[in-house]
Amino acid sequence: MEFFIEPLYIGFFVSGLSFLAVVHWYFNGNFNYWKKKGVPYLKPEPFFGNLRDLTLLRTSTAEMFQKLYHEFEGHPFAGLYQSRTPALLLRDPELIKIFLAKDFQHSQHRGFKLDEKRDPLTANIFTLGGPRWRILRTKLTPSFTSVKIKQMFHLMEECSETLQSFLLESAKRGEEVELKEVLAKFSTDIIGTCAFGIQSNSMTDPDSEFRKMGRKMFDPTIASALRKYMQLFLPTLAKILNVSIIGKEVTRFFTSVVKETVEYREKHGVMRNDFLQLLMQLRTQIRSDVAAAGNKNEERFVFHRWFHLLVDQKELSIDPGLVQHFFDHSWHSIGSLKLQGVELCFVVIETLYQKIQAIFEI
Template identity: 35%
Template structure:
């Protein structure tokens, strides 16, 4: 009798799960929205992490349906989502009707996992309050304030780079088997941006340029290379965040959490005790704490914002710089023109690197923007619908709680927007060319009230690094350079599969 009842219960449970999954995976079919048939558990992302990088499913989907509808139905594993095709609709959701799409829908747990309660993840009034508090710290004036700190690290970077080039050149000369001096630049660039962000966000001399195994570098890398949970679990947490919080589920590794919280506490306590003032982000956060103590700007808030500043700054900027140097190695005429512009700027400023001088490098900025088009590190934007949303000029309604995907990479590779989109061409970002395109056709930093708050710093950091490198070295391809470059199939952010090897010649 017991076995019979148990069998009935199991059959009933199996039937309920089957009905739930059937209803979930026929969501777009029942609404008459263009879509591809999903696979069990993985939705439309079955090949992600196996045979394709994350950008590919969205790019393929966009190209398949962009001329058939303003948006399409997609399955983020088990979550129904919408992929936008029409740029006017993108503009509506990111800007015009932002009030209905202010959240990204990321899982976070401030109580058990304080580092996850940062600006990128926060939702509701807490996000708006935090954004308002932090916005003044990323003005052009504040960038000028931090400029000398970045240049100081960049000078150290050039010194380390020169030593490495000379060492490799001597080794090759002794071996007499090649005239090339091949350097793996991806790791070096990550060490540079780690030291920049570590200094600006935490006020610490990380010294990862000279010591690649420094604890700061290892802890930062661990966040990207060792996810606490797999793709399915992360999808479930994003779909059912309240359940995750009730179960006290953390995303941050315990040792990473302990390290960054300790560093922030010790830094804040030392600076407040000794009255230390520095040209960095941590100083600005401490000032916020002083002026907002009654509003609850806590040490956990400081740690979370410094943490995301570090993560967003070192990985995205170093990857973009790596891709940029790769393209410059393939396009020597572009590299030569950029170097000439840098030398002309230095002549105007008597050989000194100044904030004003860096901002005058318009061609290098075009190179940077074209790199971000070809290699959008965050290849899509996420938004979550608060209330039912009637889609303009259609009979469709996006239901409350639905995830919205803006396929940044796919838009950047749309041949109707960018002819010959796989070709590296900085002239696309000449002012008159930008004017010809829709304002939503280039979105590496997002757009609207929830765009990347640190975009000015990210651009400044990358441009300074590129200026220093191009002024001291020439980059060409080598036998070890991967052409065309392949992308990592397991990363959520766009990243090369392995290192980026270039031949480097000291000027």
């Protein structure tokens, strides 16, 4: 009997050691990246990199990076590790300007690995990168003009009057108030009325569903920290375990709120000066662009808008500068292009016709 048990134990022992070795290599194998580059860096820790306190909810994101910023006093930039992933910390204002302006095309990625199907609320202008971000920003920028924001002022004013009444009543009764919670409720009411087009009544209703979901979305918990860690640093494992940064209940709630509000406004012809109305108008404009794509006279307009996305998705293996030249100078005079440009013309047209519908559905 012992003859069969011992090899079994040895097998388990070797398998365990192998597993630990793989885990150790996975989380530590990249920790010499900045050393090889000659970039100043802090010694990282397994699993956490340089963000242990942030991952364990001991500090806020702002405080964490402020601390890291001061650790590299005198250096224009430094290397960090987000778990096992190298990240560059910029300190010099001129260098930051170069990254955000002159060389922005090389630094558009936000560092987030998104799964929009499983976690749709995370795919927003703050987390997207590349052509998806550029298209979304181009579309949303006109919605944030001073004129359109001023149109929402009366909505904010109503929330401010509710806040004032709440504080006056509390003062008359001599009650203490938790200012953080009060301002969180005030912010929730502002977001609810300006962004979602609903009256959340967080200030007057302690059981407001909107406020409850806001807490679940933003309040730090061990569970939310683990979900975020897995999604950002172990995306494959998160996908296998169906883990998302934002809870399923929260996602369903906000998705249904927007869907029901939009359907109600479209059905009853309701118009309201809020951000949701601007997005509805934007959707109508995009649908018009899609319809225009069927018109031969609009081909250049549609192709020019979407070719960047194709290149980023590696559907087109071409030089974006050459494509830009094609659109700017040679759409109506293909003969002026060299052979490479003529070939490019046919590649662009053929591929775009195959992919254009899929792009518009994104």
